[in-house]
Amino acid sequence: MRLKTFYAKTMTEAMQMVRDTLGEDAIIVATREEPNSKAVRVTAAVDPAFEVSTNGAQTNSWLQYDDEEQEDHDLAEVIEDTLLRHNVADEVSEQIISCATVIGYPRAEQALIGALEHLYVFRPFNLKTQKKPILFVGPSGAGKTLAVAKMATRATLQNVPVKVITADTQRAGGTEQLAAFTRILKCPLQQAETLDTISFDDGYLTLIDTAGINPFDQEALKPLARIISKGTVDAVCVMPAGLDASESYDIARIFMALGVRMLMPTRLDTSRRLGGLLGAASSGLIFADAAHSPDVADGLTALNAQILTRYLMPPTDRTASSSHTTTTSRKKAG
Structure with missing residues (x-):
């Protein structure tokens, strides 16, 4: 096709x-x-x-259509089983399967990679060219503070001058946690009582940690909406893997409405159901980097379709899908 x-x-x-x-x-x-x-x-x-x-x-290639249709069915079955295991929402699953079966790749993992590349946008942060401050937002417990520490570490390793601002001053231990990292990195740490009081320095890549927020509380969202609406920051939604697909989609849509455009998945190493991430990205958010390890020095990965497929379809699943395809081919030959 x-x-x-x-x-x-x-x-x-x-x-x-x-x-x-x-x-x-x-x-x-x-x-x-x-x-x-x-x-x-x-x-x-x-x-x-x-x-x-x-x-x-019309062309006469319909003579081969029956065999191609059977192959598409087998490939679709493998991908459907994969998405079912990850509790992917039906609508999202149907889009991925439809796209995967028309791309033309013979193996399920290749087709899944191709579908994800076509349906989603992957745009990891380039810290050396990043101009605007990066604002980390998301629900409580998503891993924003650790994500900021990891991004600051990456910047330091790339010799990019970095400054950290925390507006998460009410949570016990929040500021102290960041302070421990910034002391090691020897980068400035500034506290801001509210988002409205934040000021930026042009000489630094600025990373802003925010307090966990209830996305369904309209009053709590107003300060966030004000700073994003100014257009002076790039806001990224930090969302843990493993959340319910519908819940993730609803949260993502709310942050999208505020002007958030990027999605940073966390806990990829400890989650076995990633349907929520696909649900969140289907809202229109762009995949940025992802947190795949508690290791601060090497805990972020530049997410792309191949890496995401690796989490959706681990090597054991690929072996099974390959065996399924081979068995089907032998049946056809016989």
Whole structure:
């Protein structure tokens, strides 16, 4: 199948572009609102068997369609089992499976990587070129303070001047925890009683730790909304892996509405169900770095589709899926 992405101001315009380009037999694989814009993105596919040629006649590749359909079914079954184990929401799972089966890769892990690359955006922070302060936000217990310490350590190792600001002054031990790290890194640490009192230094990469927040408390969100609305910071939502998929999606949508655009997963090493992360990213948040270890010096990884697939489909699962595909192929040959 041929996969193509369309961008338009409205869903109606995007759908018309799909019909004009791929014809009435096009399959809608996924739809998404683009962050930082008023555009929508529609991913569609069409099988060459149904693609109209320049003279209006259909190609005759339908002769091989039955075998290809069976292979797609086997691949879809492996990926569906994987997503079910991770408690991925039905709507998200359907998009991933649809995209994976039309990409054309023969192995399940390859198809899953391709689908994740197409459906989600991966944009790890480049600390050497980062201009705006990074504001770490999220629910209580998500791991924001440790994420700030890890990011500050990475900056120091890359010889990037870094400054840490904590607005998490009410939590017992919050400031002391950061102070212990910043003393070792020999970087400045500033306390701010409120987000409104924060000031920035142009000579530093500034990392801002915030107090855990209830995303369903509108009053508690107002100070956060004020600082993000100024456009002077890049806000990243720190979210632990293992949360309920629907809950993660709701939380992500709320932070998206405030102007948060980035998602930093934590606890990848201690979570076995990652459906919540896919649910959060399906809201439109962009995958940034991820925390995969309690080790501060090497606890962040630049997340991409391959790494995420490794967590979704560990090597043991890949061996099983490979055996399943081989068995199916032998049955066909016999």
